[in-house]
Amino acid sequence: MLLRFLASLALISAVWSTALAADDVTRHVSEAPFTEVVADLEDAIVNRGYVVDYRGHIGDMLQRTAGDVGSNKPLYRNAEFFQFCSAVASRKAMEADIGNIAYCPYVLFAYETDAEPGKVTVGFRRLPAGPGRDEVNVLLDEIASEASGDL
Numbered sequence: 001m002l003l004r005f006l007a008s009l010a011l012i013s014a015v016w017s018t019a020l021a022a023d024d025v026t027r028h029v030s031e032a033p034f035t036e037v038v039a040d041l042e043d044a045i046v047n048r049g050y051v052v053d054y055r056g057h058i059g060d061m062l063q064r065t066a067g068d069v070g071s072n073k074p075l076y077r078n079a080e081f082f083q084f085c086s087a088v089a090s091r092k093a094m095e096a097d098i099g100n101i102a103y104c105p106y107v108l109f110a111y112e113t114d115a116e117p118g119k120v121t122v123g124f125r126r127l128p129a130g131p132g133r134d135e136v137n138v139l140l141d142e143i144a145s146e147a148s149g150d151l
Contacts, residue, residue, distance in 0.1 A: 026141055027123035028148035034078040034112045037120045041110055041147035045084050048143070053105055054083040078120075079111035089139055093132030103127045106136065108144055122148040 030037050045052055059079030066072060085105040093100040110122045124140040127133035145151045 024126050025123055026126055026137075026144065027121050028144050028150045030120045030122060030148040030150075031118060032120065032149060034110070034120050037122060037147055038078075038080055038110050040149075041082060041108060041122060041143070044143040044146040045082060045108070048086075048139075050084045050086055052082050052084050056081045056083070058109075059111065074114035077112045077114050077117055079109070081107050081109040083107050086136075086139065089132075089136050093127075093136055096132035097130065100127075100130075100132055103133065103136065106140060108140060108147075110147070120148070 032040075042052060042055070057080055059076035062075055062079070083105045090100075090104045093103065106124070108122065108124045110120060112118070112120045122144045124144055126137050126140075129137075142151075
């Protein structure tokens, strides 16, 4: 009986986590060319005084490895992410809760799907609400909004 209860609890938890995962991503859409949007995204980060620690070309990787994993389904025309950290925002978040180290560095993404060329999505995964994390979410949303032209 205990095993059945634990299995049910695990299933409910998995379903709930999947539902939450879809809701914790903020997206903005632009119809500007992908190259312009990612340039604007990088500028929006750098012009605030942050350093892009890593720029990932996830779309290229997925395209390059599709055959290796037995897939031929096109996903993205373009897809990249930018990773950076903010000494000020990170310190404030970690002073509020030392465990907030789990959320640093911060990541923003931009992609254009193969199914909807010309529509570029810019966004980020929101941190859970809380002291220090709320300010990071505002910062990430400002950057994504600027890059997508929503400001």
